[in-house]
Amino acid sequence: MNTVMKTSLLEELLSQQTTKKNLSVARLVEKVLSRNEGVLSNTGAVLATTGKYTGRSPEDKFIVKDSISESKVDWGTVNQPIEEKVFESLYTKVMEHLKQKDEVFVFNGFAGADHNYQLPIQVINEFAWHNLFAKQLFIRPTEEQLANHQAEFTVISAPTFKADPSIDGTNSEAFIIVSFKHKVILIGGTEYAGEIKKSIFSIMNFLLPEQNILSMHCSANVGNEGDVALFFGLSGTGKTTLSADPYRKLIGDDEHAWSSSGVFNIEGGCYAKCINLSEEKEPQIYNAIKFGSVLENVVLDEETRIPNFDNTSLTENTRAAYPLEHIDNIVNPSIAGHPNTIVFLTADASGTLPPISKLTKEQAMYHFLSGYTSKLAGTERGVTEPQATFSACFGAPFLPLSPATYATMLGEKIDLYNTNVFLINTGWTGGSYGVGNRIRLSYTRAMVHAALEGELNNVETIKDEIFGLEIPAHVAGVPDELLIPRNTWEDKEAYDETARNLAKKFHDNFKKFTHVSPEIAAAGPNFK
Numbered sequence: 001m002n003t004v005m006k007t008s009l010l011e012e013l014l015s016q017q018t019t020k021k022n023l024s025v026a027r028l029v030e031k032v033l034s035r036n037e038g039v040l041s042n043t044g045a046v047l048a049t050t051g052k053y054t055g056r057s058p059e060d061k062f063i064v065k066d067s068i069s070e071s072k073v074d075w076g077t078v079n080q081p082i083e084e085k086v087f088e089s090l091y092t093k094v095m096e097h098l099k100q101k102d103e104v105f106v107f108n109g110f111a112g113a114d115h116n117y118q119l120p121i122q123v124i125n126e127f128a129w130h131n132l133f134a135k136q137l138f139i140r141p142t143e144e145q146l147a148n149h150q151a152e153f154t155v156i157s158a159p160t161f162k163a164d165p166s167i168d169g170t171n172s173e174a175f176i177i178v179s180f181k182h183k184v185i186l187i188g189g190t191e192y193a194g195e196i197k198k199s200i201f202s203i204m205n206f207l208l209p210e211q212n213i214l215s216m217h218c219s220a221n222v223g224n225e226g227d228v229a230l231f232f233g234l235s236g237t238g239k240t241t242l243s244a245d246p247y248r249k250l251i252g253d254d255e256h257a258w259s260s261s262g263v264f265n266i267e268g269g270c271y272a273k274c275i276n277l278s279e280e281k282e283p284q285i286y287n288a289i290k291f292g293s294v295l296e297n298v299v300l301d302e303e304t305r306i307p308n309f310d311n312t313s314l315t316e317n318t319r320a321a322y323p324l325e326h327i328d329n330i331v332n333p334s335i336a337g338h339p340n341t342i343v344f345l346t347a348d349a350s351g352t353l354p355p356i357s358k359l360t361k362e363q364a365m366y367h368f369l370s371g372y373t374s375k376l377a378g379t380e381r382g383v384t385e386p387q388a389t390f391s392a393c394f395g396a397p398f399l400p401l402s403p404a405t406y407a408t409m410l411g412e413k414i415d416l417y418n419t420n421v422f423l424i425n426t427g428w429t430g431g432s433y434g435v436g437n438r439i440r441l442s443y444t445r446a447m448v449h450a451a452l453e454g455e456l457n458n459v460e461t462i463k464d465e466i467f468g469l470e471i472p473a474h475v476a477g478v479p480d481e482l483l484i485p486r487n488t489w490e491d492k493e494a495y496d497e498t499a500r501n502l503a504k505k506f507h508d509n510f511k512k513f514t515h516v517s518p519e520i521a522a523a524g525p526n527f528k
Helices: 003-015 025-034 084-099 128-137 143-147 194-211 239-243 283-288 361-370 403-417 441-452 492-510
Strands: 019-021 046-048 061-064 080-082 104-111 119-125 153-158 175-179 184-188 214-222 228-232 249-252 255-259 262-265 269-273 294-296 319-323 339-346 356-359 372-375 387-390 420-425 461-463 470-472
Touching: 003 019, 003 084, 025 046, 025 128, 046 128, 061 084, 084 153, 084 175, 084 184, 104 128, 104 194, 119 128, 119 194, 128 194, 128 269, 128 294, 128 319, 153 194, 175 194, 184 194, 194 214, 194 255, 194 403, 214 239, 214 403, 228 239, 228 262, 239 249, 239 269, 239 339, 239 441, 249 255, 249 262, 269 283, 283 319, 339 361, 339 372, 339 441, 356 361, 356 441, 361 403, 361 420, 361 492, 372 492, 387 492, 420 441
Parallel strands: 019 104, 046 294, 061 080, 061 175, 119 153, 153 184, 228 339, 339 420
Antiparallel strands: 104 119, 175 184, 214 228, 214 249, 214 255, 255 262, 269 319, 294 319, 356 420, 356 470, 372 387, 461 470
């Protein structure tokens, strides 16, 4: 398939009368309801379910190996290669599939709040609720921008088109295929809306470093004095929750970039986990779920239409998508200065990592490359309880380039802007998962507050013998005994063994990073 043929198929679809372009939020909601794609909650949010795919499907994600990607992409189990002819065949089939639909929906907008680095994008959806999702998650254009909009990348999502692996060359009926040459992301066989969002993030992670801009899987906010904080962490570690702070303005909840001018949001909305969501614990997120928002796999009461955020019968990965404007204290546009503080978040299911520790530059690089957390239930298919995992740069599933590319850039920026770095464990204390308890959100918030306010920059610390981390001896609002994980375990020998086992996992994982300096390699735990 040459470029002319691809363009012809796309233009033919876009020119059909059945193709609805850039509908308003209200009209998209009407379409969702009239097409029976979803229902309304008591607050006016759209509720849709996604069938068997209730999380990302990493085994079904591919990048076309071509003249652009071949020498740049970090190929492996994360970035799986696929032949261009497979993409071309599926592209043709998907376009023919969409042409037969009664309606197809198109959103034109942007990724990247900084106009100097914006990527014009186009999202084509078989489902109206997916198009509403895209409209709320990406950056919406002004009327003037829309009139002059020329998409550089196009996402095409056809959930009801299911691939035949024996014919189409995929691993299953589902597929997410990125072609940098054709500037297309092709999605089929899965109704999980998160694939749309993360595919664009992957594209930005490929394009931005070429402009000497660090793309990051993190949330960000800014204080009244202009101090900027970044929160790195995989899904479920608390990025969205902890960045939604009533005393700080939100820049964004998941995807950012760091240029020579400062930080900017890649998106125009938030995609928050809402399992066990309550107004008391997370008022900003709770109150953002109103008309125009999208609830994914949340269970509603049949009569009242009130969401039951504690119900996990469909999945633990229940989600809410809403525009940034649904939160009161945001930065608009989503741009700020250089970060004063970086927080690495991990949900440690072993219960052995300290709730908070301050990192040296070398430790920061070690833990950034390690990207340790416990993969939480629901974020991927087949994950039903926490599993220890290492995801380089706290976002390996979305990084087409070598982790060293992003890590080197981060290290240079930490040095250049004298940024403080903390490791915060939002996971378990008093024992491992199943024995101990999840660290209270109120304690975590107190630790984050102390770190961002500079209260921990020059305090007494206690060095953890196994992990080598400097733990503050006191943090306002947090019991002292909680700060030292070993003190919270009844069985000290069990703690020591569990901690050493985790330290060894760090060591074994880090063996793959063969080109780091001896100082960074030595900054990890001692497992002996």
